[in-house]
Amino acid sequence: MVSYSVTPDTKAQAGPREWAALAVLALPALLISLDLFVMLMALPRLSVSLRANSVQQLWMLDIYGFMVAGFLITMGSVGDRFGRRKLLLAGAAVFSGASVLTAYSANPAMLIASRAVLGLAGASITPSTLALIMNLFKDVRQRAVAMGIWAGCFTIGAIIGPLVGGVLLSHFWWGSVFLIGVPVMVLLLILGPVLLPESRNPEAGRIDLPSVALSLGAIFPSVYGLKELASSGWHPAPAVLLAAGLATGVVFVRRQNSLRDPLLDLRLFSDPAFSVTLAAMLMYSMLSGGTMAFIAQHLQLVDDLSPLAAGLAMAPGMSAAILSFQLAPVLGRRVRPAVLFPAGIAISVAGLLVVTQSASAAMLATGFALSCFGTGPLVSLGTNMVVGSAPPQKAGAAAGIAQTSNECGYALGVAILGSAGIIAYRAYLSGSTLAGVPAGSAAVAAARQSIGSALSVANGLPGHTGAALRSAAQSAFTAELHTIAAISAILLAAVATLIAATLRDIPPLGQERPTEPVELEAANEAEMAQPADA
Numbered sequence: 001m002v003s004y005s006v007t008p009d010t011k012a013q014a015g016p017r018e019w020a021a022l023a024v025l026a027l028p029a030l031l032i033s034l035d036l037f038v039m040l041m042a043l044p045r046l047s048v049s050l051r052a053n054s055v056q057q058l059w060m061l062d063i064y065g066f067m068v069a070g071f072l073i074t075m076g077s078v079g080d081r082f083g084r085r086k087l088l089l090a091g092a093a094v095f096s097g098a099s100v101l102t103a104y105s106a107n108p109a110m111l112i113a114s115r116a117v118l119g120l121a122g123a124s125i126t127p128s129t130l131a132l133i134m135n136l137f138k139d140v141r142q143r144a145v146a147m148g149i150w151a152g153c154f155t156i157g158a159i160i161g162p163l164v165g166g167v168l169l170s171h172f173w174w175g176s177v178f179l180i181g182v183p184v185m186v187l188l189l190i191l192g193p194v195l196l197p198e199s200r201n202p203e204a205g206r207i208d209l210p211s212v213a214l215s216l217g218a219i220f221p222s223v224y225g226l227k228e229l230a231s232s233g234w235h236p237a238p239a240v241l242l243a244a245g246l247a248t249g250v251v252f253v254r255r256q257n258s259l260r261d262p263l264l265d266l267r268l269f270s271d272p273a274f275s276v277t278l279a280a281m282l283m284y285s286m287l288s289g290g291t292m293a294f295i296a297q298h299l300q301l302v303d304d305l306s307p308l309a310a311g312l313a314m315a316p317g318m319s320a321a322i323l324s325f326q327l328a329p330v331l332g333r334r335v336r337p338a339v340l341f342p343a344g345i346a347i348s349v350a351g352l353l354v355v356t357q358s359a360s361a362a363m364l365a366t367g368f369a370l371s372c373f374g375t376g377p378l379v380s381l382g383t384n385m386v387v388g389s390a391p392p393q394k395a396g397a398a399a400g401i402a403q404t405s406n407e408c409g410y411a412l413g414v415a416i417l418g419s420a421g422i423i424a425y426r427a428y429l430s431g432s433t434l435a436g437v438p439a440g441s442a443a444v445a446a447a448r449q450s451i452g453s454a455l456s457v458a459n460g461l462p463g464h465t466g467a468a469l470r471s472a473a474q475s476a477f478t479a480e481l482h483t484i485a486a487i488s489a490i491l492l493a494a495v496a497t498l499i500a501a502t503l504r505d506i507p508p509l510g511q512e513r514p515t516e517p518v519e520l521e522a523a524n525e526a527e528m529a530q531p532a533d534a
Contacts, residue, residue, distance in 0.1 A: 020195055022149060049173075059112050101117070274389040314365065320369045351374065
């Protein structure tokens with residue numbers, strides 16, 4: 001009888017070598033997050049230098065995220081089959097080379113192509129890193145601490161990214177911000193073979209290439225469609241792409257059920273610790289990440305802060321998240337997830353409620369910091385539960401699923417919350433009295449599209465007329481942010497309720513889970529009766 005237990009081994013304790021290995025694995029997590037933010041800082045200057053048009057600028061920003069989201073599941077399965085350390089080091093080498101190409105790009109097409117390669121490398125690094133952490137730390141309590149440190153590194157990268165980017169751009173050319181990753185990855189390439197053990201699934205079958213194509217055909221159109229709907233509003237083309245991506249996803253799922261060695265083992269979703277926590281993480285990423293994007297806009301477009309000042313205003317929130325990541329494993333040893341996760345979410349809800357009442361940048365930053373402080377339990381311990389619920393040979397695939405959930409959650413949040421917020425924005429603007437601006441004029445029509453359009457129109461209007469439109473648009477965007485925060489607070493409260501009701505049998509960290517091992521014999525026999533290929 002073939003079976004595995006969903007409870008990790010709590011006997012083996014990690015020593016100095018494993019913690020040193022964690023320091024090596026934390027380097028790419030820090031770098032990948034930092035790379036996203038320095039790109040935002042460098043975009044204005046490199047766009048002028050390379051003479052990039054608006055469409056090319058969008059692809060410069062978005063192609064990295066598209067590639068990461070599209071290839072995470074595939075790369076997680078590749079690592080399981082061929083070796084996670086091998087894939088991590090290969091990804092680090094490719095990331096270094098692509099960083100150099102990005103820094104010295106001679107035209108927009110070259111920069112977009114090099115950023116695409118960077119995204120492919122990033123997709124190979126993240127699930128390999130998570131799977132190796134699961135392999136290094138057998139004790140569930142130590143593993144939770146390691147996960148908290150790993151997750152905290154992403155937040156540290158978000159904090160220092162704008163600062164590092166600002167310093168480099170003030171002294172060097174725009175390409176310098178992309179070279180900071182090269183020495184980090186070289187260090188990983190030197191220390192990785194020494195400190196990181198190889199791990200893989202020795203019984204894994206071949207990679208099913210049609211499944212790879214279907215996964216990409218599902219994720220790429222879906223993410224692109226969501227981003228376009230979020231940024232440009234309702235249009236037939238992105239809606240069709242989104243529908244096509246979802247339809248391809250259905251075909252992908254059906255194929256996985258027909259394969260002996262699927263790219264994505266759907267049996268993972270039969271465990272509530274995996275499926276419920278993954279769904280909660282998706283919702284949390286969607287709601288908190290989407291709200292954060294609008295908070296960042298509000299600080300700049302309404303509170304008139306520079307990008308660097310807006311980043312500094314959000315830094316206390318990022319610091320609160322880091323603290324939360326470190327406290328979560330300590331609390332997790334004493335408190336069950338069904339209590340701890342909702343408690344953390346309740347803190348985030350409280351922060352969002354402060355945002356709904358915000359009337360100044362200081363109050364907005366306070367609400368954001370409070371919402372970030374509730375992040376740790378679900379994000380760090382939730383990731384630990386999702387990856388830890390899978391058998392060791394599936395750790396890479398589970399890590400890929402977890403990270404894909406985060407990537408898609410953010411895109412969903414911006415699209416869905418943005419669609420709801422724009423209704424509040426337009427309703428508020430329609431009820432505003434704009435002295436000197438005819439109600440049916442082109443200026444008002446443009447202003448109703450977004451606050452960016454409104455401010456652009458206001459800058460071209462004379463005196464009090466422009467000031468009135470600017471003030472009305474800023475007030476309307478504040479109403480939009482308050483609406484988005486309120487919706488997020490209500491839905492997160494529902495997520496907390498779902499967790500409390502469905503994860504009651506999951507014990508605190510380090511205690512045995514009172515459930516029977518998951519039996520795979522019947523599933524294996526059923527698979528043997530099915531064709532090996534669809």
